[in-house]
Amino acid sequence: MNQNPAIGHNTVPKMTARDVNVFYGQKQAIKNVSIDVSAEHVTAFIGPSGCGKSTFLRCLNRMNDTVDGARVEGRIELDGQDVYASGMDVVQLRARVGMVFQKPNPFPKSIYENVAYGPRLHGLARSKTDMDEIVESALKRAGLWDEAKDRLNESGTAMSGGQQQRLCIARAIAVDPEVILMDEPCSALDPIATARIEELIDELRGRYAIVIVTHNMQQAARVSQKTAFFHLGTLVEYDDTSSIFTNPKATRTKDYITGRYG
Amino acid sequence: MAEFAAHTVKSFDEDIAQLRAVITRMGGLCESQIAESVDALMSRNAEAAQIIIENDNRLDALEAEAEALAVRIIALRAPLADDLREIVSALKIAGVLERIGDYAKNIAKRSAVIAQSQPVGPAVIIPEMARLVVEIIRDTLDAFVDRDPVKALALLQRDQQVDEYYNSLFRALLTFMMENPHYITPSTHLLFVAKNLERIGDHATSVAEMVYYSVTGQRPAERPKNDFTSTVYSPE
Numbered sequence: 018m019n020q021n022p023a024i025g026h027n028t029v030p031k032m033t034a035r036d037v038n039v040f041y042g043q044k045q046a047i048k049n050v051s052i053d054v055s056a057e058h059v060t061a062f063i064g065p066s067g068c069g070k071s072t073f074l075r076c077l078n079r080m081n082d083t084v085d086g087a088r089v090e091g092r093i094e095l096d097g098q099d100v101y102a103s104g105m106d107v108v109q110l111r112a113r114v115g116m117v118f119q120k121p122n123p124f125p126k127s128i129y130e131n132v133a134y135g136p137r138l139h140g141l142a143r144s145k146t147d148m149d150e151i152v153e154s155a156l157k158r159a160g161l162w163d164e165a166k167d168r169l170n171e172s173g174t175a176m177s178g179g180q181q182q183r184l185c186i187a188r189a190i191a192v193d194p195e196v197i198l199m200d201e202p203c204s205a206l207d208p209i210a211t212a213r214i215e216e217l218i219d220e221l222r223g224r225y226a227i228v229i230v231t232h233n234m235q236q237a238a239r240v241s242q243k244t245a246f247f248h249l250g251t252l253v254e255y256d257d258t259s260s261i262f263t264n265p266k267a268t269r270t271k272d273y274i275t276g277r278y279g
Numbered sequence: 280m281a282e283f284a285a286h287t288v289k290s291f292d293e294d295i296a297q298l299r300a301v302i303t304r305m306g307g308l309c310e311s312q313i314a315e316s317v318d319a320l321m322s323r324n325a326e327a328a329q330i331i332i333e334n335d336n337r338l339d340a341l342e343a344e345a346e347a348l349a350v351r352i353i354a355l356r357a358p359l360a361d362d363l364r365e366i367v368s369a370l371k372i373a374g375v376l377e378r379i380g381d382y383a384k385n386i387a388k389r390s391a392v393i394a395q396s397q398p399v400g401p402a403v404i405i406p407e408m409a410r411l412v413v414e415i416i417r418d419t420l421d422a423f424v425d426r427d428p429v430k431a432l433a434l435l436q437r438d439q440q441v442d443e444y445y446n447s448l449f450r451a452l453l454t455f456m457m458e459n460p461h462y463i464t465p466s467t468h469l470l471f472v473a474k475n476l477e478r479i480g481d482h483a484t485s486v487a488e489m490v491y492y493s494v495t496g497q498r499p500a501e502r503p504k505n506d507f508t509s510t511v512y513s514p515e
Contacts, residue, residue: 212287219290238355239288262354 023052023255031056031226037091039072046072048250059227061241063234068247070230074198078114079107112139115189119201121181123173128165131173131184135192151191159187160217179210199229215240234274238262246270291356298348298369305341305376306420310413312383317409323394331387338380345373368493375482382475389468396465401451408444408476415483428494434487441480442505448473449508
C-alpha cells in the first residue's frame with residue numbers, strides 16, 4: 018500500500034479530500050487527489066500553468082458548481098462533514114470557507130458596505146452597533162482599519178490595488194470563516210503591497226486554515242509551512258515547505274522548483 | 280552603527296535573528312573554551328581539560344545548526360543585498376568559530392602530556408597570549424552583533440600583538456630546548472599550543488573581515504602579517 022504523506026499528517030485536519038477527480042466535460046483536470054488540509058498552517062499549492070491547482074482549490078468551497086460542465090467525484094470534508102452532501106447549504110459553506118481571488122474585486126459600494134454585505138446576508142449583526150463592530154474588527158484584522166477608518170463611506174473601488182485586496186480579505190473575514198482560500202492573491206500587486214499581504218497571512222495563520230494557490234514559488238516558500246506540488250492534475254509531492262525547497266523527494270518537484278522544467 | 284529597518288514580513292527578521300543568536304552563542308563558547316583550556320594547561324588540571332574536550336561537541340552541533348538555518352533562509356527567503364551577505368557571512372563565521380574551538384580542544388588535549396614534566400619557563404607568556412585572543416574574539420563578536428564596520432576594521436591590527444608574542448615564544452622555546460634537551464617533549468607540545476593560539480588570532484581576524492564585508496559589501500585592504508617564524512633558522 019502506498020504511504021501518502023499528504024494525508025494523516027495532522028492530528029485533526031480542517032478539511033480532507035479523498036480520491037478526488039474533476040472533469041470539465043470529457044477532459045479530466047484532477048486525477049485521484051487525496052490531501053489533508055492543516056488547520057493551523059498555511060498550505061501552498063504550487064505547480065505549472067494548467068496543473069489543476071486552482072481547479073482543486075475551487076472544489077474546497079464548491080466554486081466549481083458555478084462552472085458549466087464541471088463534475089467533481091470523490092469525497093471532500095470540512096470538520097468531518099461531506100461538503101457535497103445533498104443537505105449542505107452552499108451559501109453557508111462559502112461563508113465558512115471563504116475565497117480571495119487574483120484580481121481584487123470589491124463591490125461597487127462603500128468600504129463599509131463591502132465588509133457589511135456578507136454579515137448582513139448571514140444575519141450576523143443584531144444592530145447597527147453590532148455591525149459597526151464587525152466591520153471595524155474585520156478591517157483591523159485585515160490591516161486596513163487605519164487607512165480606511167476615516168473614509169468608510171467612500172467607494173471600495175477608489176483604493177489602490179493592495180488596499181482593495183486587503184478589503185477583499187476583510188470581506189472574507191467578516192463572515193467569520195474557518196478556512197480562507199486564496200487564488201494567486203498577490204499576482205496583481207507590486208512588491209510592497211505583496212509583502213504587506215504576506216505579513217497579513219502570517220498574522221492570520223492559526224486563526225484560520227489558509228490555502229494559497231500561487232505560481233510564484235518564492236511566495237510559496239516565504240508564506241507557507243506546508244506545500245503541495247501539482248503536475249498534470251495529480252498531487253506529486255506534499256511536505257513541509259522547508260523540505261520541499263531544500264530537499265524535494267520527487268524528481269518532477271525538483272525539476273520544477275529549480276527551473277529545469279519545460 | 281548601521282541602521283537596519285525591519286522587514287515588512289516580521290518572520291524574516293526573526294529567522295535572521297535566530298541565525299545570529301547561534302553565532303553569538305558560538306562566540307561565547309569559543310571564548311570560554313580558549314580561556315579554560317589555557318587555565319587547565321597552566322594549572323595542570325586534567326579533569327578541567329577533559330571537560331573542555333567534551334564541550335567541543337557543543338560547538339560542532341551549533342555549527343550544524345547555523346548551517347541548517349542559513350540553508351533554510353536562503354531557500355525560503357531568497358535573501359538579497361545586505362540580507363544575502365549577512366547569511367553567507369554568518370555561514371562562514373560559524374565554520375571559523377568551529378575551527379577556533381578545535382584549536383582550544385587541541386590545547387586541552389596536550390595539557391596532560393605537558394603536565395608530566397616540570398613547568399617550562401617560557402610558557403609563562405601563554406596566558407597573556409590567550410587573554411589577548413579571547414579579547415579579540417569578544418570584540419569581534421561585538422562588532423558582529425552591532426553590525427559595526429568601524430569596530431571590525433580596528434580589530435585587524437590587534438592580531439599583530441599576538442604574532443609578536445608568538446615570534447618571541449617560538450625563539451624562547453627553541454633556546455630552551457637546546458639548553459634543556461630533557462624538556463624537548465613538553466616544549467614541543469607548548470610550541471603547538473602557541474601555534475594554536477596564533478592561528479586562533481588569525482581566524483578571529485578573518486571573522487572581523489567577514490563582519491566588515493557583511494556590512495559594507497567590500498573587503499578591507501590587505502591586513503599586516505607579523506608572524507615571521509617560518510623564516511627562523513636559528514634563534515640567536
